[in-house]
Amino acid sequence: MKSLLQRKVVRALIVVWTLTVLLFLYMPMMAVVMASFTKQRYFRFPVNAWDTRWYEKAFESLSVRDLFWTSFSVALLVTILSVVLAFFGALAFARYDWKGRKMYQRIILLPIFFPQAVLGLALLLWFSSLGITTSWHTAVFAHMIWILPIVTLIMSIQVYSFDPVWEEAAYDLGASRLQVLREITLPILSPGIISGAVFAFLLSWGNFPLSLFTTGADQTIPEWLYSKMVSGYTPMVPTLGSLTMGGAAGFLLIAFLIVLAVRRLRAGKPD
Amino acid sequence: MNEVPLGFLELRGVTKQFGEFTALDDVNLSISEGEFFTLVGPSGSGKTTLIRILVGMDSPTSGDIALRGDVINDVPANRRPTCMVFQNLALFPHKTVGQNVEFAMKIAGVAASTRRERALELLELLRLPADFYSKRINQCSGGERQRIALARALAFDPEILFFDEPLSALDFRLRKTLEKELKDIHRETGKTFVYITHSLEEAMVMSDRIGILNHGKLIQIGSPDDIYNRPLNKFVAQFMGEVNTLAVDKAGTGKVKDSTTGSMYEITESGQEFESGFMIIRPEVMKIGNAADALPNRIQGVLFNDYALGSRIQYQVRSADGENHWLVERLQDDPFSGNAGEPVTIGWRAEDSILVPS
Numbered sequence: 001m002k003s004l005l006q007r008k009v010v011r012a013l014i015v016v017w018t019l020t021v022l023l024f025l026y027m028p029m030m031a032v033v034m035a036s037f038t039k040q041r042y043f044r045f046p047v048n049a050w051d052t053r054w055y056e057k058a059f060e061s062l063s064v065r066d067l068f069w070t071s072f073s074v075a076l077l078v079t080i081l082s083v084v085l086a087f088f089g090a091l092a093f094a095r096y097d098w099k100g101r102k103m104y105q106r107i108i109l110l111p112i113f114f115p116q117a118v119l120g121l122a123l124l125l126w127f128s129s130l131g132i133t134t135s136w137h138t139a140v141f142a143h144m145i146w147i148l149p150i151v152t153l154i155m156s157i158q159v160y161s162f163d164p165v166w167e168e169a170a171y172d173l174g175a176s177r178l179q180v181l182r183e184i185t186l187p188i189l190s191p192g193i194i195s196g197a198v199f200a201f202l203l204s205w206g207n208f209p210l211s212l213f214t215t216g217a218d219q220t221i222p223e224w225l226y227s228k229m230v231s232g233y234t235p236m237v238p239t240l241g242s243l244t245m246g247g248a249a250g251f252l253l254i255a256f257l258i259v260l261a262v263r264r265l266r267a268g269k270p271d
Numbered sequence: 272m273n274e275v276p277l278g279f280l281e282l283r284g285v286t287k288q289f290g291e292f293t294a295l296d297d298v299n300l301s302i303s304e305g306e307f308f309t310l311v312g313p314s315g316s317g318k319t320t321l322i323r324i325l326v327g328m329d330s331p332t333s334g335d336i337a338l339r340g341d342v343i344n345d346v347p348a349n350r351r352p353t354c355m356v357f358q359n360l361a362l363f364p365h366k367t368v369g370q371n372v373e374f375a376m377k378i379a380g381v382a383a384s385t386r387r388e389r390a391l392e393l394l395e396l397l398r399l400p401a402d403f404y405s406k407r408i409n410q411c412s413g414g415e416r417q418r419i420a421l422a423r424a425l426a427f428d429p430e431i432l433f434f435d436e437p438l439s440a441l442d443f444r445l446r447k448t449l450e451k452e453l454k455d456i457h458r459e460t461g462k463t464f465v466y467i468t469h470s471l472e473e474a475m476v477m478s479d480r481i482g483i484l485n486h487g488k489l490i491q492i493g494s495p496d497d498i499y500n501r502p503l504n505k506f507v508a509q510f511m512g513e514v515n516t517l518a519v520d521k522a523g524t525g526k527v528k529d530s531t532t533g534s535m536y537e538i539t540e541s542g543q544e545f546e547s548g549f550m551i552i553r554p555e556v557m558k559i560g561n562a563a564d565a566l567p568n569r570i571q572g573v574l575f576n577d578y579a580l581g582s583r584i585q586y587q588v589r590s591a592d593g594e595n596h597w598l599v600e601r602l603q604d605d606p607f608s609g610n611a612g613e614p615v616t617i618g619w620r621a622e623d624s625i626l627v628p629s
Contacts (some may be wrong), residue, residue, distance in 0.1 A: 114445045172326060173375040173427050173568035183374075187365050 017124035029245060043233070052237040058134050064240065070136050071220040071244075074211070077141045077205040082200045083193060085144075086151040091190075093152075116146060120213030128215070133214030142214040143204045150203065151196040158192025190262065194203035198255045202248055278340070279304040279463065280325075280431060285334035287320050289486075294320040295331070296487040302431075302465060307457050308465040309474035311510070312484035318467045321484070322435050325349045338430070354431040359440070360420040362408045368394075368419050369404040375427035393422040396459065398452075414445050419496050421453075425460065434466040438473065449478045471511050475499070483507050504627045508551040511587075515554065515597055518629070520547040525621070532594055537567040537621040548629040554598040556623040559586055559607050563618030572597060579603070581627065590619050 020264070037239050039049035057065050092098075093105050111119060127134050162185075170184045188195070208222040215223065221244050228237045280302040287295040294317045302308045314408040323329040325336065327348035335342050343351060354375070363371050370377075381389075391401055395420040402412070413418060417437060424432055434453075438446045454477045457464050468474055474481045475495045482492045483506075491503040502508035503518065519536070522528035527536050527550060536550065563569055568600045572588040575596070579585075584606055588597045591614075599617055601607055609615055 088484075163359070163361070165357055165359060165361040166363055167330060168348075169355075170355055170363070170374065170378075172328070172354050173423070174349050174354075174378045176349060179378060183378075184363060188363075 023189035032238045033242045036242045038235055046216045054235045058239050067221045067224050069100040070218050074136050074139050075201050077140045077195050079200040080152045082144055082148045083197050086155050089152045090155035090159045094156040111145050112149050124213040134214050136215050136218040139211050139215040142210045147200050147203050151200050155192045156195045158189050281337040283335045285331045288332040294487050298489050304463055305461050307464045307479045309478040310482045310484055311471050311474045316484045317487040318484050322433055322467050326355045326433055353423050353431040354427045354429045355439045356424050357419050358435045360416055364408055368406045372422045372426050392423055397422050403539040413441055431463040436468050461588050505549050513598055515552040517550045519550045521545050538624045539622040545626050549627050552619050554600040557599040557619050559599045559617050563616045565616035567621050569616055569618040574609050574611055576611055
């Protein structure tokens with residue numbers, strides 16, 4: 001038996017340790033947020049004069065609006081395309097046994113392990129030799145090469161726990177293939193689909209190395225952040241950085257609320 | 272039990288081949304409307320393949336399946352007026368009990384209020400309280416899930432209800448209760464039930480008729496009484512449980528000769544041709560001690576051991592010539608007072624010998 005004092009010490013240590021970890025994780029991000037509220041032109045810490053004018057500027061600026069729409073369009077398109085493709089891909093390799101299935105599994109995962117900068121450069125070379133002008137459209141393709149395997153992997157975890165006999169039972173009870181998909185397969189796999197979509201969006205939203213090589217004349221928010229860091233820093237950089245983080249957090253919150261609502265709807269009334 | 276015209280569900284020469292392997296070999300079967308028919312076979316006998324073909328989830332390599340005279344080989348499962356209670360039940364985990372039961376009606380486009388009414392009726396029929404309607408599947412026990420699965424299948428209002436060993440995962444007592452309940456439900460609904468199982472005992476409790484399947488072949492079809500008392504071969508006779516089996520040859524009218532020892536035994540002529548094969552005597556018709564003295568077929572042996580089987584006690588007797596072990600069973604409240612190692616006489620009546628070809 002441990003003494004009361006020992007237990008108290010242990011608990012205090014756990015609290016201290018947890019707080020330290022949280023501090024290291026979130027302090028840099030907090031610093032960025034603080035820097036965005038500064039009055040000064042240059043980055044200084046601690047901040048001693050506060051102001052919100054950089055946010056006003058950001059919301060007024062047309063170029064910021066462009067950046068936002070480019071990033072958002074890329075992320076949205078990547079999300080939709082990778083969720084659809086990954087859904088069928090995950091069904092194919094987590095559910096059916098076919099020749100070359102193991103090979104497919106490995107090949108599709110391979111791009112995750114390539115350095116993204118190398119992948120981006122390779123794609124740029126490939127695009128130019130094919131005569132394709134790079135723009136945010138090509139960036140969608142580039143993002144998908146890296147994001148699709150991850151989404152497939154996330155979804156396949158859900159598919160592994162899916163018993164195909166549920167589909168057979170529904171089919172046997174008179175449902176058409178489409179009704180089986182709508183009533184059984186999609187609802188049961190929906191947690192995997194939603195988490196896949198969340199990952200797809202956030203990974204694309206924050207991606208820098210692939211965008212750098214493949215957006216051409218278009219620019220996403222991470223690209224703009226980097227270019228302004230290199231030359232021409234203004235507090236607009238931490239402002240836009242904070243807004244990007246806020247956007248991601250907001251997106252996560254919305255996804256969480258959707259999941260919660262779906263769960264409540266299901267448990268509540270009969271359909 | 273049921274006096275109905277034959278040929279409701281008809282199988283003609285149904286054969287299923289998986290590459291070189293023949294899973295079903297020329298199965299011919301006719302099931303009547305309202306019948307409780309059970310297909311029994313050991314694992315690998317082809318019973319699961321057969322039921323998948325009957326439900327429409329697989330198709331035969333050759334042969335026909337006809338329902339009310341119409342060949343339904345190419346009708347897919349969702350267009351057949353039949354449905355199945357699956358081995359693992361396949362209850363939809365994301366739907367409530369009510370939604371599970373109502374599924375087929377929802378697909379058929381039945382109004383929500385009618386669906387609910389019917390679902391509650393079915394829950395009542397299956398002795399589930401009405402508050403189960405809004406429960407989640409993972410809140411229900413094994414026995415409750417069985418009943419929900421049955422309710423869901425009945426809600427489809429099938430012409431034939433198939434069962435793929437749905438009770439095999441349950442413990443002994445619950446299985447016994449549900450077997451009887453299933454028989455009651457069959458009588459109350461009047462539907463045709465086709466059940467598959469590996470347990471002949473389970474089949475005996477519930478069925479009007481039983482079909483024995485082995486290596487893809489239908490070996491014997493008959494009433495539980497036929498299967499038990501008039502097995503067509505050694506496999507069927509031994510499938511029920513432990514029996515005394517002796518290789519014998521015909522040796523004149525009313526007599527057979529033990530193929531190895533040459534001992535003679537009396538039998539009752541059944542009019543059936545018999546040259547050589549096996550003589551089967553069930554342990555519960557065997558007599559031991561004084562009760563065996565006056566019987567025509569007697570064997571001298573040594574009591575080897577006794578085993579309590581619950582309602583009965585089983586005695587193992589080693590024959591004096593050391594060739595065979597014999598099993599004798601007596602009711603638990605009428606035990607035999609002998610000790611292991613003592614000599615005993617065992618015997619049976621001529622009419623209790625069952626002869627099957629080898």
